[in-house]
Amino acid sequence: MKEHRIYNFNAGPAALPLPVLEEIQENFLNFAGSGMSITEISHRSKWFDAVIEDAIARTRRLLKLDDRFHVLFLQGGASLQFCMIPMNLLPEGKAADYVNTGTWSTKAIKEVKIQGKTVNVVASSEDRDFAYIPKNIPFNPDAAYVHITSNNTIKGTQWAEFPETGSVPIMADMSSDMMSRPFDPNPFGVIYAGAQKNIGPAGVCMVIIREDMLARVPQNLPTMLKYTTFSEKNSMFNTPPCFAVYTLQLVMKWLEETVGGLDKMAAINEKKAGMLYDFMDRSEFYRGTADTDSRSRMNVTFRLPSEALEQKFIQEATQAGFGGLKGHRSVGGCRASIYNATGIDAVSALVDFMKTFEKRNG
Incomplete structure (x- = not known):
């Protein structure tokens, strides 16, 4: 059922458009x-x-x-x-x-x-x-x-x-x-x-x-x-x-x-990535791992102050309905994959969760 679907940030296999x-x-x-x-x-x-x-x-x-x-x-x-x-x-x-x-x-x-x-x-x-x-x-x-x-x-x-x-x-x-x-x-x-x-x-x-x-x-x-x-x-x-x-x-x-085509898709993707990166750039709690001019609009990789906090973040995020935020096993950390099918609503909800988690643990 649609009402039981989570916010899917998996890196692959990943989210598909709901209409599909x-x-x-x-x-x-x-x-x-x-x-x-x-x-x-x-x-x-x-x-x-x-x-x-x-x-x-x-x-x-x-x-x-x-x-x-x-x-x-x-x-x-x-x-x-x-x-x-x-x-x-x-x-x-x-x-x-x-x-x-x-x-x-x-x-x-x-x-x-x-x-x-x-x-x-x-x-x-x-x-x-x-x-x-x-x-x-x-x-x-x-x-x-x-x-x-x-x-x-x-x-x-x-x-x-x-x-x-x-x-x-x-x-x-x-x-x-x-x-x-x-x-x-x-x-x-x-x-x-x-x-x-x-x-x-x-x-x-x-x-x-x-x-x-x-x-x-x-x-x-x-x-x-x-x-x-x-x-x-x-x-x-x-x-x-x-x-x-x-x-x-x-x-x-x-x-x-x-x-409506790739120009419109690109604008949406830029907006999603901007929301997440702008928030992290203002935070002293979350740290992006890629250089600013090389950042991906598809896979946002980031670290928290400690591995223990990263594990807690992933656990609480999962409980709150955010899936796939664990970084690749070879590097650890956290990762939000915000492919085409992951909507602006999902990214907005993730940013809100990250703000709340920072307030409680920062």
Whole structure:
């Protein structure tokens, strides 16, 4: 029931828009007059064909993608893309530039090295525990590509502006800020996002790949690890994660028809993040962990004066109906993930709770 739902600040799987959940609920047993659930229909049916085509069309409109870009829905999450990108797009004798801004960048770099390919870590914020996004990066003009993680869920940093790389294509892991703001897609060779943070449920990874990147794909790769396998079959070489694609399609519909597009979504996200950061900046009790100019609008990471107080804060917040505020197990602390589906009302309520907790414990 709606009245029993909590304020969801989980980092992933994360909050989904309530209208999307309600539409799924309403049509779950009889999807589009088929007499079957969306989880029962064939992926070769007219019903699912309409779902995937609409998901692609809405993605194209929201991101203003031209015909050079293919929108794919793959399994294996963003983590599989860490190895698929160098496998498909880093030719022998070439090197790729990687910017290391945290855990997921580190994992992506590891996958290139496993394949025995050359990776240049051209910038890193590891020297200060990944609290910032590097600037003035010396990219190599002959690199096969540049790889970045656009938003860092664990450390709470985000690229405010994407780097200038000249003619070198950017490969971007946008798992946690996909569809949160408009951007120019043209410099990107691949954009990928595990859906479970900001655009859908776990089980599907959205991959947007530019046509000229497909020309790089070697013929001698395993079939299921080639981008061309999926681009040539509209993501249906094998059975796709139908329910996850359907939910993602409904999220795209919500973004288009209810929110009104990415410009409006970005304004909402800026307002939410501003409410939380402005409050913390005025407080001597809560301390943000990311540099001011590198702060994420999706994942607000913060500490309290002691670990004991952090544990108490999380416990009392949970009892008060605020979920998912515990920081990642690798860093501790606290984290509020305020993705698209987390409303201004939820952030306002969280700020009120934080004020009350500070008064009692500060």
